Every structure is written in C-alpha cells, then in structure tokens.
Amino acid sequence: MTSQTTDLLTDRARVIIEHLAKGDRRNETAHILDISRSSLRREIATACRKLNIPVRSTAAVNSAISKGIITLPPGDPVDLTKVQIDVLRLLAAGHDTPEIAAMYGIATNTVKYHVGRIMRALGAKNRAHAVALGWQRGILGPPEKPPSSSAPAAPPAG
Structure with a gap:
C-alpha cells in the first residue's frame, strides 16, 4: 500500500470505515468511538470526497477495501445469482x-x-x-495490489 493511498484518510476516518465494514451501524460506531453522529457523518463525507466517490457509507467501505486502505481476512465463498x-x-x-x-x-x-x-x-x-x-468472499474481486517495493524499477524513458 502506498503512503499516498493510506494518507488519503485520517486515522479516525479509517477506524470509522473499519467499524462500518464489520457491520456496525453509524449510530453504534459514533457511540463506540465516543464522537457525535454529526462528526461521524462529516468524517465519512470528507473521506468520500478525498476518495472521489459518492458520499455514502457503502461507497466509503467499498473504496477503502478496493484500494487496500483497510483489509479483511478471507471468508467462505457463497453462491449468489x-x-x-x-x-x-x-x-x-x-x-x-x-x-x-x-x-x-x-x-x-x-x-x-x-x-x-x-x-x-x-x-x-x-x-x-x-x-x-x-x-x-471474493465476489467483488480481489482488492487492488499496492506496488511492491521489491519489484525492479522501470527503466528511464529515452
């Protein structure tokens, strides 16, 4: 994960999104983190703007996972139509x-x-x-892989 990717969100926004990804409701998350619901909404809105996505909790969770900002352990597969x-x-x-x-x-x-x-x-x-x-569970695909620091650098152009 690049520092540019991880620096997009504040630590508090990252923790909020992790709670939402675990299924905590916004009100529960605000209570657990001891912040007001309006502060939580502002953090989500700011995170969504920084990630250039719609201002919605679901979109914030999706973007944070797909960009590797938060990670989840693998889960069992499930069949969906x-x-x-x-x-x-x-x-x-x-x-x-x-x-x-x-x-x-x-x-x-x-x-x-x-x-x-x-x-x-x-x-x-x-x-x-x-x-x-x-x-x-792999339904939405694998998250983006951050560039590996051990990979050889591209040769300079020209």
Whole structure:
C-alpha cells in the first residue's frame, strides 16, 4: 500500500470505515468511538470526497477495501445469482435503490428484494457490511495490489 493511498484518510476516518465494514451501524460506531453522529457523518463525507466517490457509507467501505486502505481476512465463498452479484456491485459503487431500479428498469421493491436476498446469503447486518463481505468472499474481486517495493524499477524513458 502506498503512503499516498493510506494518507488519503485520517486515522479516525479509517477506524470509522473499519467499524462500518464489520457491520456496525453509524449510530453504534459514533457511540463506540465516543464522537457525535454529526462528526461521524462529516468524517465519512470528507473521506468520500478525498476518495472521489459518492458520499455514502457503502461507497466509503467499498473504496477503502478496493484500494487496500483497510483489509479483511478471507471468508467462505457463497453462491449468489448473476443479478444479485450485479446488484451488489452497484451497491458497492455507491448506487441507491432507486438508481439501481432505473438502471435495470425494474421496481424499487424488486431491488429491495434482491438486496434482502444478498444480505441473507452473506449474513450481512446492513448494505455496507454486505459490500465488505462481498470483498471478503471474493465476489467483488480481489482488492487492488499496492506496488511492491521489491519489484525492479522501470527503466528511464529515452
């Protein structure tokens, strides 16, 4: 992990996102960390702006995991349908239920149904937790690999 990647987030923002990835709700996280809910929302919003993603907890968890800012131990694989995997990827990208419904041309209740099935299959507590478990179980792919310091440097151009 490059220092540029890890320096994007404050230590407090990283801890907040780690709690959200474990399935803690924002209110629980604020209570555990002894900060106000408004401070927690500000930290998430600032982190999302620095990561250049939509200001949503789920998007923050997804980006932090995919960029290697936080890591998760491997998890057991789980079977999801193609539609469920697509919905999980859209959740990970920060899309909400109405946006996903519009993309697929389906009712919002159908999206909610798929999200519920995803959460039950993964054993997730909420959407952010579902995204974290999607990464942990390899459904969303492997996180980005940071450049290795032992790899040979590219030869200079020219």
